[in-house]
Structures are given as C-alpha cells and as structure tokens.
Amino acid sequence: MDNAPLVQQLLWKRSMRTATAIQLLSLMLATLCWFGCDPIVAPIEEKDERTSNLENRSRTLVSTKKEPKRVPPAIAIEPADGTFFTDRAPSGLAVTFSGFTTEPGQTVEVQVLAAGASVANGNWVTIATAATATTETTFNDADPIFRWEVRAVPSSGAEWPSGGLVRFRTVAVGNGERTLLPFYDVSAGDCAARVGEKSWKTVLKTCKSPFSPELGAKLGSSTKAASLVSSFPKPGDDFFPNYLSRKGYIEEEETVAYYDAIAAPPTLADFADRFGFNADDLFDGDGDQASALYYNNGDLAIGREIHCRSFVEDGEQGTACITRNYGVLDDGTPDFSGDPDQAMRDAIDNVNSFAAVCMVKFGTKFNGAPNDVQFIVYDAQGELANRAGLDTFTSNDAIPNNCLNCHGGIYDRRNSVVIGASFLPYDPEAFLFSNEPGFTYEDQEDEFRKLNVLVRNAGPPPGTLQFINGLYGDEAEVEGTKSNLDWIPSGWASTQEGKTMYREVYKQFCRTCHTSQVGDYGFLTYEDFKAEGAKSLQGACIGNDMPVAEATMNHLWRSPARAYLLNSLEGASSCSPVGDF
Secondary structure, three states: OOOHHHHHHHHHHHHHHHOOHHHHHHHHHHHHOOOOOOOOOOOOOOOOOOOOOOOOOOOOOEEOOOOOOOOOHHHOOEOOEOEEEOOOOOOOOOEEEEEEEOOOOOEEEEEEEOOOOOHHHOOEEEEEEEEOOOOOEOOOOOOOEEEEEEEEOOOOOOOOOOOOEEEEEEEEEEOOEEEEOOOOEOOHHHHHHHHOOOOHHHHHHHHOOOOOOOOOEEOOOOOOOEEEEEOOOOOOOOOOOOOOOOOOOOOHHHHHHHHHHOOOOOEHHHHHHHHOOOOOOOOOOOOOEEEEEEEOOOOOOOEEEEEEEEEEEOOEEEEEEEEEEEOEOOOOOEOOOOOHHHHHHHHHHOOOEEEEEEEEEEOOOOOOOOOOEEEEEEEOOOEEOOEOOOOOOOOOOEOOHHHHHHHOOEEEOOOOEEEOOOOOOOOHHHOEEOOOOOOOHHHHHHHHHHHHHHHHHOOOOHHHHHHHHHHOOOOOOOOOOOOOOOOOOOOOOOOHHHHHHHHHHHHHHOHHHHOOOOHHHOOOOHHHHHHOHHHHHHHHHHOOOOOOOHHHHHHHHOOOHHHHHHHHHOOOOOOOOOOOO
C-alpha cells in the first residue's frame, strides 16, 4: 500500500499548526520532491550549538528539574558525551574539542568512528590534531595538567547522519605510546559541584563518565566512546510514526461494545455522580479526594486537571479518577505538543477543556481480573467519546487500546475485556507547573502525595509500588511528606553506570510507562534493563517506535540519552530516524 499521499497530508496539516514560513517552504519543496530530487544543502554556520538537557518550551511554567552545572573551566573536557545539537544537519558542523593531559607539548588526536564500524574494531579516522600547552594549569593538586583545544568538523556526511550520532575519542601520543583520554557526560558539572574543592584527580576519578576510559588507558582497552548527538530531524519530521500503537487498534463499533461491556456512564456528570465526585465543582471533594493542575510535559504535552478519590460500590473498595485535558487550537481541536503556557492558562481558568479521560479500578489488588480497570473518555460536551487522539498525528485513537500502551495490560477484543492494566504513579519530574500561587509544585506537593497514595492503595504492579515507596521513603501515608526527586532504586544504584542510566535515561524517558509493566519489561533493576537491551535498541534506534508517546520521543531526541544507550547496551547503530512506511 502506498502511504505517501497520507503522509504528505499529515505533514502538511502539522506544518500549518506550528511551522514558520521557512519551514513551510521547506515542506512544500519536500512534498514536491517526495519521489526524488537532488538535496538542497544550506550553508552551516560553524559554531557549537549546545542546548540544555532540560526540555521546557514554556515561557512561564516551571520544572522540578534543575539545569546542569558546568565543570570548572580548568579541568573541563569538551564536548561531553551526549552533547547535542539542534535544528540543523550535522554535516560540516564545526565543534570545539578540548581537554588536558599530564604532559606539556604532547600531541593529541581527535578521532571519529567510521560509518558502520563498531568501537572495538579500531576503525577510527583522525579529524584533527592538537598540542597540549607548555604552560601548566593547576587545580587543587601539586601535579599540574596541560590543556589543549582544537576546532574540527566531525563529519562531512556518513559518519554523522542527520538526526543521529557520531562516536568520537581523543588519543594522547607520546613516549612511543598512544593512550586514551577520558571524557565527561553532561551531568559531570553537578558531580564536580558535589565533590567540591578537591584535587583534579579526585574530580576526574569521581565525575568522569562511567563509560569513559581512565586517563592513559591503552588503545583497544575500551568498547565505549563518547558521542555527539544530532536532534534534527527527529521521528515524525520526515515520516508517519506509529505512536501509541503497540497494543493494537480496534474499530469504533468495538469501542462501543467495550463501553457496553463495562456499563460506562453515558455522561461525565453521570460518571462523577456514580463515583462520588461533585459534578458541579470537581474540586469540591472530601478527604478521600485529591486534585492537582499541571502540564503533562513528559508524554502527551497538554494541560491537565486531575481529580481522584476512593469509593465503595456493592461493598467493594475502588479508586476513580477524572482527568480533564487542556490545550486547543483556535477551532477547539486538541493541540498536543502545542503552547504549554496557553494550555496551563486554560486549565487554571477552567476553559477550553477538549476531553475528560476517566479511569476506574475496582478492588485493591493487582490480579488482572477482567475489566477491573476501566477507561472511559468524554468529549468537550461531557458525552461519551468513541475515539481519542493523543498526538499531533492521531496515530492511534482507539479506546482503550491507546491507553494500554502506557497503562499496561492487554485488550481481549473478542470479549471486550481489559486485563492487567493499572493506574500510573504521578511523577513530578514529568510535569511542568504554573508559578501562580496555589498552582506551583510546592503548593500542590501534598496533593500529589495523596494522589500517589490513592494509586498505591488501588493495587499497583511492582514497578509502581517501588516508585511510590522510594519517592516518599516508605512514608507516603504521612501528611506533609516531601518527595525525594533524587531517589534511585537500589537495583540501579549499585554502580555509577546504573545511576547514570537511571537518572539520565530511564527516569526521564522510560519510567512513566514501564512502572506499569510486569515481568521482563518491569525494569526494577539495571540488570533487568540490560537484559532487554537488544529490544530497547531496536525500539529507540532502529524502529523508532520507543518511547511510544510523541512528546516523550521528541524529548528523547533532544537529549543525551541515545549516547548513553549506545554505551550501556553496546549498540553499533548511529541511532538516526528511519522512515519505515
């Protein structure tokens, strides 16, 4: 089947919503040349364009994440592993490389890995040489270091594909030997700040990337290397992605059959009445209810107003949630990954909600009983909705299948039954918050604690239970308990490599959905994560279908995470976007 016309329409529709005039022109040219034209190459300004690993497009909203600190200039090694460059093709881009050795006037080679080669096979190409200074630099140690710096173009084409990675290393030459030099990752500045005013040797040993060789390591002794990351284009820029499609698709009449099977209340007001909410004022709840407003930056990229409460029905305890979604275009249609400030403004003002997503869990055990977890969507008028797009492409609007991609479980379409789904925990680091009084994270922190207690009491899978207990130090039930956003599970915290992968990859781009997974994909430990490494690399770097949500995929692409994935899982891919129609 030829999907090119469909893709062209989707790209055109998306461009009309967000593109600048230049982007529109580029898109029209791309459409005209869909079946083949000579590429148009724009000149590239030769300067580093380094961006933060904090993805926040808002002008006013606030993240619980912090900007990374810089390593002190005297002992800086640049670029760090995972340094990424945005909004331009990398071919011909000039980058400044720098570092230090312990010898004056020593030759240093900057090398990149040849296209298609693996780190271990030694197929490296020298792109520049430099000499260390003859003037010493000191940093809290009697032994001096000698700095070097050189500007070079890592790739003229194949070595660094657009949207992909190029692997690089630096080699010291002297005394008849060629040895590897170390590298940092983008979190090294935070580490250096924690180490404080200690010897450069201590800072280097403690804060170099866990994938880095030691200073002076022999060539061939490491199968890891640093990477530069191109974030343009990303999946979705040049091809039709399959967001939220791993759990299949059903037709609209099958959703109607599912709603009939679970006796879904016909209106949002009916749902609210059935489960004990005040339909006229959802914020008017008793002690069994928790409510919060936030921008869901981590996966759907929309404003959200959440209300959850416990209930008892026919003698059985349960948990119900109503989530109203905000962020619309001028015509009232959903604007996923749109203007976060406007979406949050609408949520605070309680206007322009385009849908309410409701979820119910009957019982307090995670036992996979048929339809013990239910998903129901209501439209802007509060009527049952049989379709719900969750990204700018409306890749999969089938209810409940699109929900299950993150909430776990499966849908038995023959019997209209969801099995094995669960609530997701509320992760403050996946959200953005208003800076207005009453809506900041600090003002709502205890409401999020109460929301997570409700999730925990609903009978969560092991990953969700681990997260909630860890986030609150096993004191989630205690009023006023603060969240520990730096918490790392013991199964990930035994090595620096595990800590780095949890902090920089798993918790940012995987944790929200994988807390709902059981078995091989629960990833309770770093070893569990590495055991499924081949599948993770396939999803992220080859199939481009993991992460499953559009906003999460976009964040991943504009981060150092793919560099760490290749080192952790020993991948040989350039991890560039592919167009698999």
